[in-house]
Amino acid sequence: MLSQAEENYLKEIYALGEETQKLVSTNSIAKKMKTKASSATDMLQKLANKGLVDYTKYKGARLSKKGETRAMVIVRKHRLWETFLVDKLGFSWDEVHDIAEQLEHIQSKTLTNRLDAFLEYPSHDPHGHPIPNTNGKIVASESIILAELKVDEEGIVVGVKDASDSFLKYLNKINITIGDTIKIVEIEPFDNSVTIDNNTQQITISGNVAKNLYIKSE
Amino acid sequence: MLSQAEENYLKEIYALGEETQKLVSTNSIAKKMKTKASSATDMLQKLANKGLVDYTKYKGARLSKKGETRAMVIVRKHRLWETFLVDKLGFSWDEVHDIAEQLEHIQSKTLTNRLDAFLEYPSHDPHGHPIPNTNGKIVASESIILAELKVDEEGIVVGVKDASDSFLKYLNKINITIGDTIKIVEIEPFDNSVTIDNNTQQITISGNVAKNLYIKSE
DNA sequence: AAATATTTTTAGTCTAATCTAAAAAATAGG
DNA sequence: CCTATTTTTTAGATTAGACTAAAAATATTT
Numbered sequence: 001m002l003s004q005a006e007e008n009y010l011k012e013i014y015a016l017g018e019e020t021q022k023l024v025s026t027n028s029i030a031k032k033m034k035t036k037a038s039s040a041t042d043m044l045q046k047l048a049n050k051g052l053v054d055y056t057k058y059k060g061a062r063l064s065k066k067g068e069t070r071a072m073v074i075v076r077k078h079r080l081w082e083t084f085l086v087d088k089l090g091f092s093w094d095e096v097h098d099i100a101e102q103l104e105h106i107q108s109k110t111l112t113n114r115l116d117a118f119l120e121y122p123s124h125d126p127h128g129h130p131i132p133n134t135n136g137k138i139v140a141s142e143s144i145i146l147a148e149l150k151v152d153e154e155g156i157v158v159g160v161k162d163a164s165d166s167f168l169k170y171l172n173k174i175n176i177t178i179g180d181t182i183k184i185v186e187i188e189p190f191d192n193s194v195t196i197d198n199n200t201q202q203i204t205i206s207g208n209v210a211k212n213l214y215i216k217s218e
Numbered sequence: 219m220l221s222q223a224e225e226n227y228l229k230e231i232y233a234l235g236e237e238t239q240k241l242v243s244t245n246s247i248a249k250k251m252k253t254k255a256s257s258a259t260d261m262l263q264k265l266a267n268k269g270l271v272d273y274t275k276y277k278g279a280r281l282s283k284k285g286e287t288r289a290m291v292i293v294r295k296h297r298l299w300e301t302f303l304v305d306k307l308g309f310s311w312d313e314v315h316d317i318a319e320q321l322e323h324i325q326s327k328t329l330t331n332r333l334d335a336f337l338e339y340p341s342h343d344p345h346g347h348p349i350p351n352t353n354g355k356i357v358a359s360e361s362i363i364l365a366e367l368k369v370d371e372e373g374i375v376v377g378v379k380d381a382s383d384s385f386l387k388y389l390n391k392i393n394i395t396i397g398d399t400i401k402i403v404e405i406e407p408f409d410n411s412v413t414i415d416n417n418t419q420q421i422t423i424s425g426n427v428a429k430n431l432y433i434k435s436e
Numbered sequence: 437a438a439a440t441a442t443t444t445t446t447a448g449t450c451t452a453a454t455c456t457a458a459a460a461a462a463t464a465g466g
Numbered sequence: 467c468c469t470a471t472t473t474t475t476t477a478g479a480t481t482a483g484a485c486t487a488a489a490a491a492t493a494t495t496t
Contacts, residue, residue: 005453026474039454041475046452058461058474089332102324108317114307223483244444257484259445264482276444276491 004105007074009033009043010052011104013063014071023060072136073112078104079125079132080115086126087119093126093178094168127168128159128178128214144217146182146194147210154183155215162212174203182215222323225292227251227261228270229322231281232289241278290354291330296322297343297350298333304344305337311344311396312386345386346377346396346432362435364400364412365428372401373433380430392421400433 012032016024030040048055052067081103085096157180186195192207230250234242248258266273270285299321303314348356375398404413410425
């Protein structure tokens, strides 16, 4: 059985590797874990010994097959619990992360699967992130980012790429949430900011924000 | 914040002190925690330094006011989660203890209270144990033990004193569960075994079993 | 009450996960 | 391409929680 620390490292290595598919650096892991590079090195060596990561000194690490399986279980649990907190207990999507960070370490396969059933097998968590199935597989999603839409095109907000507290709070403030239908009114070539219409209002968001919103075409 | 180990000790000291109201011995704590007496001593000293237990060398320990408050929060969480697991996820009462042992350490007052609301403020967990309220108070229960009933008296099973796995499995086997109405048919003076009738069957249980069943008069 | 047995504490070790400081390797700039 | 900077690793220390072995206190027997 893995310790919570080991599980957290696996999860972060997964998250960092997801984007680039490349080796993850010791420093980037240390930063994510809010610890020192030396501590990250120690942990990488331990995880490598257990066969959970492929690690080359001074080069970086990536999850092994075995490590990825473990990571996906944790991601699955995290996202199921977030769904539970929002759908059943009435939390809002910007309140659930820290609690799910704790709940994701509860050990019980039966519990995870019964929770999944209780939630009626959700495919995405409250942030629009896909929930891996029992086998740790993520069903491919056909979403794109808002920044890829052109003027007059429409889509439905299905998720956020950046689920940080500050970003979610910002979305709450400007009244954008999952399920909103959004139409592109104007794109400012100078800074890539986008003016959108979500039926109730017309607002301008920065290019950066547009890159962090997942959209599905209607 | 307390570590999980500290929380577990507090909970066990509470459980051991509940019965007798007296000082709890180092050895009995060690046994409950499945550790060595020396480890228990270490922890008692630490908890005493934090003002969570009153501890006298070679004498034993009891929870301080502060320690009891903390213990009750943990007991409350444990029993709420057990209720969730049985009522919402369909576990049976003999399957939930180990999972609740993990869930009881999740830190979030809001979560605990929302869970309580979601479960519609249950007064007792699936084993019939009372659930402390937000202030850590247990609402007095008027139940007695089955062994105190006389021949021909009736009552409803409302809980078990011993919630051990083996006892719960035994009750399942002989088809006794919470809510059953039970009538005393005969008491054998020789060994205090009791023959009972729960409408569907007549069975004989040992005096020890009779001492571990809580009964409410109709 | 002395001798024996049991319980509890102390002293010293161990492991996991962290840290600081210093050494080693990799990268970047002139 | 060689020096400066950054990144990464190693070495050694620390803390929480557990352990063993031995010492100290308490309980039990005779």
